[in-house]
Amino acid sequence: xTSDSAIHSFPKDQIKVLLLENIxxxxxxxxxxxxxxLEKVSGALGEEELARxxxxxxxxxxxxxxxxxxxxxxxxxxxxxxxxxxxxxxxVDLRAANRRGVPVFxxxxxxxxxxxxxxxxxxxxxxxxxGDRAREMHAGQWRKVSAGSFEIRxxxxxxxxxxxxGRQVGVIxxxxxxxxxxFDVVAKLPMGNNRATKTLDELLAQxxxxxxxxxxxxxTRGMMGARELAQMRGGSYLLNASRGTVVDIPALADALKSxxxxxxxxxxxxxxxxxxxxxxxTPLRGLANVVLTPHIGGSTAEAQEAIGxxxxxxxxxxxxxxxxxxxxxxxxxxxxxTPRKHRILNVHRNVPGVLRDINRIVSEKGAxxxxxxxxTDPDIGYLVMDLxxxxxxxxxxxMAALDTSIxxxxxx
Numbered sequence: 001x002t003s004d005s006a007i008h009s010f011p012k013d014q015i016k017v018l019l020l021e022n023i024x025x026x027x028x029x030x031x032x033x034x035x036x037x038l039e040k041v042s043g044a045l046g047e048e049e050l051a052r053x054x055x056x057x058x059x060x061x062x063x064x065x066x067x068x069x070x071x072x073x074x075x076x077x078x079x080x081x082x083x084x085x086x087x088x089x090x091x092v093d094l095r096a097a098n099r100r101g102v103p104v105f106x107x108x109x110x111x112x113x114x115x116x117x118x119x120x121x122x123x124x125x126x127x128x129x130x131g132d133r134a135r136e137m138h139a140g141q142w143r144k145v146s147a148g149s150f151e152i153r154x155x156x157x158x159x160x161x162x163x164x165x166g167r168q169v170g171v172i173x174x175x176x177x178x179x180x181x182x183f184d185v186v187a188k189l190p191m192g193n194n195r196a197t198k199t200l201d202e203l204l205a206q207x208x209x210x211x212x213x214x215x216x217x218x219x220t221r222g223m224m225g226a227r228e229l230a231q232m233r234g235g236s237y238l239l240n241a242s243r244g245t246v247v248d249i250p251a252l253a254d255a256l257k258s259x260x261x262x263x264x265x266x267x268x269x270x271x272x273x274x275x276x277x278x279x280x281x282t283p284l285r286g287l288a289n290v291v292l293t294p295h296i297g298g299s300t301a302e303a304q305e306a307i308g309x310x311x312x313x314x315x316x317x318x319x320x321x322x323x324x325x326x327x328x329x330x331x332x333x334x335x336x337x338t339p340r341k342h343r344i345l346n347v348h349r350n351v352p353g354v355l356r357d358i359n360r361i362v363s364e365k366g367a368x369x370x371x372x373x374x375x376t377d378p379d380i381g382y383l384v385m386d387l388x389x390x391x392x393x394x395x396x397x398x399m400a401a402l403d404t405s406i407x408x409x410x411x412x
Contacts, residue, residue: 010409012036015319016056016078020044021063023085026308030316031059044274047072054079059315061085062092064295065274070096080409081318083311086298087111087165088243090216094329098379101347101407103330105314109164110306111298115241116168118297119211120176122265126209126237127152129263131291148262148289153177158207160200160223161214161242162188169211170194181206185219204231209239216243226251229261237263241297244268253283256290263289267297322384322411324375331375331382338370342392343411346383348404350376358383361398367391380406 012035019027020041031038036059044065045053051072054060060076061083062068068082070093082092084106097104125131127150136143157173159166159182170180171191180194183203190196197203200223204210210232214220224238225248232238238261240247249270255261266284272295273280284290298307317323322345325334337343348354355374362369362385371386387395392410400408 015058017059017061017315018054018057019061020066021085023061023063024304024308026305027061027085027312028308030309030312034316034320036319051075059083059319061311061315064088064091065272066091068092068097073097073100073102076100076102081105081315083315085307085311088216089328090243095379098329098377099406101380103318103324103327105311105318105327107307107310108326110310111300111303112164112168114300114303115165115213115297116172118267118293119169119239119241119265120172122239122291123152123157123173123209123211123237125291126239126263126265126289127155129289132289152209155179155208156181156206158182158197158203158210159194160184160203160210160212162194162196163213165241166211166213167191167194169213200228201231204228205233207233207236209237211239212242212246214242214246216245221245222248224248224252226254229255232261234260235262237261237265239265241265241267244270244272250283253287256284256287263291265291265293267293268295320411322409324382331377331380333373333375333382333384335371335373335384335386338386340389341370341386342389344383344385344387344392344396344399345407345409345411346385346399346405347407348381348383348402349406350379350381351404354381354402354404355383357402357404358399361395362387365391365395365398367395 015036017031017036017038021044022042028038047067047069054076056078058078058080064086073096079102081102082097082104087106087108089104089106092104094104129149154177156179159170162182162184166182170182173180174192181197181203182194183197183200223246229251252264256264269282284292314326321337322343323334324330325332367387369385369387374381374383396408396410399405
């Protein structure tokens, strides 16, 4: 087979891509331009239905509602990769995917600005009690009052979790004249005049507004409970657009009713409906100066388009070249393709002797290696090897036959 041949290791028009939950058309365009088979489903799928649906799927794309469990993955014999078209990946069993040689990609950057802008808009809404005034006007009530309304200029914003979104929030808040504090468990370079605090309690005690931008982990689950809410400055405000499990909602309701917390803006909840419906309930409903939104922090046209491009491109690069840069559960490799060579991708259990066995195969087959990279994590190794075309198929088959191999693929 010559380097100019249009034949691919697996015909592109037979690669099946399944996109759930109304993923933006920017991703559709990427996959269709590659010639992949594309199937779109508007909603999320339950575990059993998902397991049936992905039995012969190569690429799965989801947003935040679909749960990709170990059981769902167990029968996905052809699945190469999963894309989370959002920031979070807690809806995927990352270890199960790792053990099966399936890298998972997400979009850590694309909706940063959208979430940050919403947070600052809500800071203004809370400081001016705009939610209450709007509801009153719709109910036919005219209440022109200034009590409890304040400018945000000169006030202190405390950011918990100083990642991509937290830093963007800090930049915008500072431009609006706010003093910005932040707390993170990892040392971060401050933006502008943002200043780090040594502890969460220190941040809570000094902030007029506290906004949460942390991932869902065992450490963050319930991190804003009754004790932490009591540590907040009296008359301050809480905003959460990170993960619903981070805030103890009943405790927040109590703090709002007592007046210790003057208002809240909550975009995420411990339990959220799978589809749009009228059946949502929370102890925060009906409370004064509380802005409730249905997990829409990143739901802007610009963010969804950018997420589609970002994740779609990452998935395509993995399918076409085995690039795993940006995968959240996989060793990271980005090796440029070598002209006139074939590429073998091998995922194997990370145990002693694997590379010895692979090198023995290469030697026995008389293959000449043009490029090779191995990266590992505690459970798996990921090997990318470019070698001579005339022996690539034999080398691939022998590598796949090793007891330690999980998934082996060849790219012409």
